[in-house]
Amino acid sequence: FFSSGFQVAPETKAVMKWLRSIPFVLSASLHGGELVVTYPYDYSRHPMEEKMFSPTPDERVFKMLAKAYADAHPVISDRSEVRCGGNFVKRGGIINGAEWYSFTGGMADFNYLHTNCFEVTVEVGCEKFPLEEELFTIWHENKDALLSYMEMVHRGIKGIVSDKFGNPIKNARISVRGIQHDVTTG
Secondary structure: OOOOOOOOOHHHHHHHHHHHHOOOOEEEEEEOOEEEEEEOOOOOOOOOOOOOOOOOOOHHHHHHHHHHHHHHOOOOOOOOOOOOOHHHHHHOOEEEHHHHOOOOOOHHHHHHHHOOOEEEEEEEEOOOOOOHHHHHHHHHHHHHHHHHHHHHHHOOOOOOOEOOOOOEOOOOEEEEOOEEEEEEOO
């Protein structure tokens, strides 16, 4: 996942360890600078690399998660193309990360490849560094969308994998036919 020679910062190592120790299933990273929801993969291994669609085996799930956020956001769901984020209107306010721009070492890709956690990146506004007086508006624009996204944790299959005595089995591999991406029990 990380190229050889890449130095990982201590705080990054700590977050990686934390993510591997707790069985998170859903997360979001909040950024500024655009108004769109991106989903993995953020990195494309294709030689053309830039703007190259790079889907995960769980493409349909990621699109559903990203749409849950985008559809609940009052500005992202606005159909006007002459606004912040308007160039993503025809895509429903979402895009595969690598198709937008490819970069290596992102948290969403790490989570998908090395944990059970599905993560999207939410670009919360076109200002990279919003002024303090803009934060209240940004919070209100994103509050319901964040709650809608968090509710998605209740989608899918839930349960306990146990042995014949009813004891939970840690690190049992769970496979879904047709999807080349397994998860493990916590």
